Amino acid sequence: MYTLLSGLYKYMFQKDEYCVLILGLDNAGKTTFLEQTKTKFSKNYKGMNLSKITTTVGLNIGTIDVGKARLMFWDLGGQEELQSLWDKYYAESHGVIYVIDSTDEERLSESKEAFENMISSEALEGVPLLVLANKQDVPNCLSVPDIKTAFSDSAPKIGKRDCLVQPCTALTGDGVNEGIEWMVKCVVRNIHRPPRQKDIT
Ligand SMILES: Nc1nc2c(ncn2[C@@H]2O[C@H](COP(=O)(O)OP(=O)(O)OP(=O)(O)O)[C@@H](O)[C@H]2O)c(=O)[nH]1
Numbered sequence: 027m028y029t030l031l032s033g034l035y036k037y038m039f040q041k042d043e044y045c046v047l048i049l050g051l052d053n054a055g056k057t058t059f060l061e062q063t064k065t066k067f068s069k070n071y072k073g074m075n076l077s078k079i080t081t082t083v084g085l086n087i088g089t090i091d092v093g094k095a096r097l098m099f100w101d102l103g104g105q106e107e108l109q110s111l112w113d114k115y116y117a118e119s120h121g122v123i124y125v126i127d128s129t130d131e132e133r134l135s136e137s138k139e140a141f142e143n144m145i146s147s148e149a150l151e152g153v154p155l156l157v158l159a160n161k162q163d164v165p166n167c168l169s170v171p172d173i174k175t176a177f178s179d180s181a182p183k184i185g186k187r188d189c190l191v192q193p194c195t196a197l198t199g200d201g202v203n204e205g206i207e208w209m210v211k212c213v214v215r216n217i218h219r220p221p222r223q224k225d226i227t
């Protein structure tokens with residue numbers, strides 16, 4: 027009877043936990059995106075004033091529950107000297123959100139270089155990838171097709187994995203729900219696949 031009840035309790039309340047990295051150059055909008063995500067998906071979370079967010083030195087952590095999934099986000103600082111810390115988190119992650127500043131055409135090639143370094147890592151093989159074309163509220167910013175074209179020769183490095191390029195305005199929350207719901211669907215589906223090589227000891 028105890029086993030039956032504890033099984034039922036676990037079925038109803040236990041969450042499967044997934045770690046999702048939020049990466050991208052400094053100023054791309056990663057922390058703003060994380061704050062919007064927490065505000066939209068956590069009932070009692072009173073979001074902070076988005077204009078008070080300053081550059082991340084180290085990391086910010088946030089957790090949301092979506093259905094039976096618990097997503098733990100690690101939002102890492104994007105400044106050049108902090109990018110060398112990103113790969114310390116790869117082996118633990120189930121998904122990656124890569125944020126691009128669609129208003130910053132000048133740094134697009136820098137962003138692409140950081141993206142390719144990240145995506146080439148064996149530790150991230152097969153991990154779902156959500157690319158956010160952020161700051162779509164700014165007139166004349168790069169569109170999703172513009173960004174896809176600029177990143178087109180990265181396609182072989184992306185390989186066989188779930189990948190979505192999503193227009194987004196972290197500041198207002200546009201595109202946040204769509205992106206998070208897609209990520210949840212992918213990480214949950216991935217857990218039913220055979221284990222990645224790195225998980226086999
Ligand atoms: N117009 C506009 N500005 C945005 C948007 N998202 C973020 N920003 C602004 O972009 C700047 C950088 O945002 P952050 O969230 O701190 O960027 P970050 O990627 O976390 O930067 P680091 O922590 O330095 O890596 C801030 O001034 C934000 O208000 C957006 O959707 N639209």
Ligand SMILES: [Mg+2]
Pocket residue numbers: 056057058080081082101102103104
């Ligand atoms: Mg930040």
